[in-house]
Amino acid sequence: MIEELLKDAEKRMGKAVEVLKGEFAGLRTGRASTVLVEDIKVDYYGTPVTIKQIAQIAVPEPTQITIQPWDTSVIPNIEKAIRESDLGVQPQRDGNIIRINLPPLTEERRRELVRKAGKLAEQARIAIRNVRHEVMKELDKLKKEGGFSEDDIKRAKEELQKITDKFTKKVDELLSKKEEEILTV
Structure with missing residues (x-):
């Protein structure tokens, strides 16, 4: 039972880190990436869909998508969605x-992106701490309820803290790497 709780906690904390990686991929650095636009929602016949579902996205040059x-x-709808996104760019129609x-x-803008990256990292840390808190309650x-000794519970809590520290460290590493990437001119 305790082992299952710890494995579940590790899996959920890992998901928080994966979500952060995806969020960081969408943060603009100096280079173009399809990730910047593929998840922007577009109105497609009354249904919100992502750009990647209705179009082919490419990066022909390092600064162009x-x-x-x-x-x-649907071209006008895509243009509108891009203008309204927080990318801060103007789409140009070419046929x-x-x-x-x-x-x-x-x-x-670089400093603004670093602040945003910091906020995203903090959200991931909060998600990790929430998982720890829930498992501690369990x-x-x-x-x-009994059935487990006090020593077993104490060891499990120590192990849970090690798992939490491991994932918090991963978040910090990802953040410092992203900050460096953003600030590199």
Whole structure:
């Protein structure tokens, strides 16, 4: 029972780190990436869908992203969604293709992105701590119900703290790597 709780906690904390990795991938650095636009929601015949579901996205140059929708009638909707996103870029229509030229990041924008990365990392840390808190409650409940010795519960809590520390350290490593990537001109 205790072993299952710890494995579940590790799995859930791992998911928090994976979500953070995905969020960081969507944070703009100096280079173009399809991840920047693929999850932007677009109104497609009354249904919100992601750009990656309705178009082909490519990076022909290091500072440019192209979006080629399979249904050209949705181009204005894609342009609108990109303008309203927090990317801070203007899409340009080129026939049936939408081009997004990414300007170099200003010092102010870089600092803003670092702050945003810090907030995302803190959300991941909070998610990890919440998992720890829930499992601690479960361990206390097992202790009250009996069936497990106080030493078993104490060892489990120590192991849970080690797991928590491991994932918190991963979050910190990801954050410092992302900050360095953003601040590199």
